Amino acid sequence: MATKTPKKRTAEIVPKKSTKRHAAVVKKVPPTTLITGGTGFLGSHLVRQLVESGAKDIRVMATSIPEWLLGLGVDTFEGSVTNADDVARAVDGVTEIYHLAGKVSRDKDNSREMYKLHVDGTRLLCDAATKAGVKTMVLASSSGTIAVSETADVVADETYSAPLDIIARWPYYASKAYQEMGALERFNGKGARLVILNPSLLLGPGDDRLSSTKVVLDFMARKIGAVPNGGLNFVDVRDTAQAFRVAMQKGRHGHRYLLGAVNWTFVKFFDRLERLTKVASPRLAFPSKFAIAGAQVIDSLFRQWNFTSPVQADEVEMAEYFWYFKHDKARRELGFTPRDPSDTLNDTVRYLRENFLGGK
Secondary structure: OOOHHHHHHHHHHHHHHHHHHHHHHHOOOOOOEEEEOOOOHHHHHHHHHHHHOOOOOEEEEEOOOOHHHHOOOOEEEEOOOOOHHHHHHHOOOOOEEEEOOOOOOOOHHHHHHHHHHHHHHHHHHHHHHHHHOOOEEEEEOOHHHOOOEOOOOOOEOOOOOOOHHHHOOOHHHHHHHHHHHHHHHHOOOOOOEEEEEEEOEEEOOOOOOOOOOHHHHHHHOOOOOOOOOOEEEEEEHHHHHHHHHHHHHHOOOOEEEEEOOEEEEHHHHHHHHHHHHOOOOOOOOOOHHHHHHHHHHHHHHHHHOOOOOOOOHHHHHHOOOEOOEOOHHHHHHHOOOOOOHHHHHHHHHHHHHHHHOOOO
16 A cells, blocks of 8 residues: 555656646747738738747638638637627737738628728727727728829829829729728827838739739730720739738838839820730720720620629729839838849749649
8 A cells, every 4th residue: 555655646746747848848939919811812921921920929810711811820700890800809919919810802782891891890990999998000001092094194191182083983992082081080199100001002922903003914814905094003012911000010100102113104104014914905995985985885884784894994993093103211121122023923823823824
C-alpha cells in the first residue's frame, strides 16, 4: 500500500501542471485591429500583408468566412456592419479599424443596398468605435468621389470638392461620397483619428469576385465593341494595401489621400491590353451622346423583357468622363510609390486567364 500511494499522488499532480503549461502556450493575443470587408479584393491583400508582416492581433469581420482566411490564424467574426449588435461585438477591445466593407455595383437596382452598407453601416461603425474607445480608423473610399470631370484637362487633387452634380446620378459614387461625410461627422471625438483613402480602379491578381477587373476580362473575352471617349486612372491593389498600412501609422486626421498610378485614355488602356493579350482592341468609337443614348435604349428594352442587358448604360456613361488626378500628397506623406502599370496589367491578365478563361 505504501508504494501505491506516491504513484497515485504523482498521477494527480502531473496532469494539472501539464494543463497549465499547455494553456499558456495556446493563449491567443486579443485582437486590437479590426478589418471590415477583409475577404474582398483589397481586403484579402491587406489581411495577407499584415499577417506576413508578423501581425497576430487581427480580427476580420465579413458576412461569410472563406477557408483561406481560417488558414491564416486570424480571429474571424461573421457579421454585417449594418447590424448594430454585430458591430458592437466586432469593435470590442480593438484600438484601430480598417473599414473596407462595401459593394461595388454600377446597377441602379442596388442603390438602396449600397446606401445602407456604405452610409448607414459606416455611421453604425463610427458610433460603436467611438463608444469603444477606438483610436484610429482608415476608411476605404473611392477616387470617384473627387476625381471625375467632363474634360481631360481637369486633373484633381485632394483640395477638390465632390462633384455632386455629376456623381449624384451614379449610386455607387454618391453613396461613397456620403459615406465620407458621415464618417468625418461621426468619428471626430477627442483622440480619434480618421484617415480616408481614395484609390482609383483596382487592378492586379486575386479579384475572384470581379469587383474591379471585369473591364479587363470583358476586353479579353471580346465583349467590348467600341472604345469609350473618356479616360481612367488605375492602381495596383497590392500597392493600395501597402498604402493602407502606412496610413494607419502616418495618415493625418480628417485628411483624404488619392491613390493612383496613371491617367490614361481608354484608347491607350486598350492598346496596352492588346499588346499583352494579343486580342485586337476595338477601333470603333461613337460620339459620346450617341453612345450613351444607345446604351440606355438597349438597357431599357432588356429590362422590360426581364432579361439581363448586355450593356449597362451607366458604365457606358461613366466611360465618357475623365477620372484623372494627382497622387502627390500620398507620395509625400505616405511614401506611396506605385509600381510600373505594365506590371499591374500583366499580372491582372495572367490571373484572369488562369482563373476565368481556362488558361487561354
